[in-house]
Amino acid sequence: MTESALNLGDIVNLDDYPISDRSNRVRQTLIDRCRADLETSLCCVIPNFIQPSALEAMAAEAIGLEKGAYHNNSLRNCYLHRAQDASLPADHPRNLQDRSSVRMIAYDQIPPASPLKVFYHADAVRELVADIVAQGELFDNEDPYQPANYVCYRDGDESSWHFDADNSFTMTLMVQPAEDGGDFEMSPNTRSNDDQNYQHVGQVLRGERADTVRSIGREPGALCIFRGCNALHRVSPVHGNTLRIMGVFVYEFSPGLVGDPEVNATIYGARTQ
Ligand SMILES: O=C(O)CCC(=O)C(=O)O
Ligand SMILES: [Fe+2]
Numbered sequence: 001m002t003e004s005a006l007n008l009g010d011i012v013n014l015d016d017y018p019i020s021d022r023s024n025r026v027r028q029t030l031i032d033r034c035r036a037d038l039e040t041s042l043c044c045v046i047p048n049f050i051q052p053s054a055l056e057a058m059a060a061e062a063i064g065l066e067k068g069a070y071h072n073n074s075l076r077n078c079y080l081h082r083a084q085d086a087s088l089p090a091d092h093p094r095n096l097q098d099r100s101s102v103r104m105i106a107y108d109q110i111p112p113a114s115p116l117k118v119f120y121h122a123d124a125v126r127e128l129v130a131d132i133v134a135q136g137e138l139f140d141n142e143d144p145y146q147p148a149n150y151v152c153y154r155d156g157d158e159s160s161w162h163f164d165a166d167n168s169f170t171m172t173l174m175v176q177p178a179e180d181g182g183d184f185e186m187s188p189n190t191r192s193n194d195d196q197n198y199q200h201v202g203q204v205l206r207g208e209r210a211d212t213v214r215s216i217g218r219e220p221g222a223l224c225i226f227r228g229c230n231a232l233h234r235v236s237p238v239h240g241n242t243l244r245i246m247g248v249f250v251y252e253f254s255p256g257l258v259g260d261p262e263v264n265a266t267i268y269g270a271r272t273q
Contacts, residue, residue: 006118011054012125013221017046020124027128034132034225038169042188043216043226044132050173050221054115059176061114062105062150062245069103069152070269076100078162078205078232093201098160103152106145106268119173120148120249129251132225133169138251143258145268146250150175153182153244159235161205163191164228171225173247174218179240186226186233187212193230204232 008020018024030046037044050058075097076082085094110116119125121140130138141147153159158181164170187204190212191197203209218224226233238244 005113006054006115008118008122008124009051011051011115011119012122013048013051017049019128022127031128031131035134038132038225038227041214042231043186043224045216045218046223047219048221049223050119052221054119055175055221057115058150058247059245061110061116062152062175063243065105065109065150066103066152066243068109069105069150070267071101071103072267072269073101074099076160076162078160078201080162080165091202093198093205096202096205098205100159100162101153101157102159103154103157104268105150105152107147107149108144108271110148110150116148116150116173116247119247126251129171129225135168136253138253139255139257141250141252141258142256143250143264145264146259148250149248151246151248153178153235153238155238155240157244158237161232161234162228163230163232166229168227168229168253169225170228171223171249171251173249174220174222174224175245175247176220176243177218178238178244179242180238181236181240182238182244183236184216184218184224184233185213185236186216186231188214188231190232191230201232 008014012019014020017030018026021027034044034046074082077094077097079094085092088094126138126140130136187209190201190204200209204212216224
């Protein structure tokens with residue numbers, strides 16, 4: 001603890017979102033609304049969740065750390081794989097490669113007293129998210145790199161169409177939007193747990209199903225929870241000199257989980273110490 005240790009109220013807008021009190025009716029109304037949105041559109045957004053002063057501190061922190069970020073720049077398919085499959089046609093979704101270029105600031109690079117970490121580790125935040133995703137208790141991820149990250153996009157960076165791997169939900173915080181571009185776009189229900197729906201996936205990838213794609217607008221301070229494993233999503237190319245900064249958080253359904261070191265090295269770069 002430092003002398004300037006942050007409390008939850010320094011970070012979360014507790015006036016609008018009294019999340020520390022589990023019996024509060026405003027909290028329950030928020031949970032009900034988010035659950036309904038997740039059910040219908042695989043995504044929910046909580047606007048103005050973060051205090052402006054905490055957002056400023058997060059943005060300044062990420063900008064300061066960004067020169068040490070790992071530039072993850074690759075061609076990949078929408079399943080996050082880099083290899084082609086010669087047994088499938090060239091235009092199969094598994095063989096359609098697209099570019100992704102983002103800058104990862106991993107958990108181990110962020111100071112312990114960071115507002116991003118205080119937010120992530122707060123019981124009231126974890127419990128709120130657990131109530132929204134409604135799949136039982138949540139636990140902090142215990143990987144050295146994964147639990148809470150800043151993901152930064154410079155001019156020209158983008159994240160092409162993809163499904164998120166493994167986790168049943170993804171949680172992001174808009175810290176600082178791009179000047180232009182950097183839109184978060186999603187085609188909900190592109191596949192299901194038991195149907196890969198390759199034909200539809202291919203159509204979205206080729207830009208033939210713009211009717212299914214929605215752009216999810218988020219102001220600074222908006223928390224977003226989405227089912228990225230079944231909804232194709234992307235971040236359109238960023239334009240301008242303002243760094244697009246997202247907080248990304250990983251909670252788990254069982255305690256003590258860590259990631260695969262080889263996968264981590266491809267996402268965060270190898271550590272040399
Ligand atoms: O930056 C975003 O808005 C979403 C990024 C994303 O695809 C993810 O975190 O899985
Ligand atoms: Fe994603």
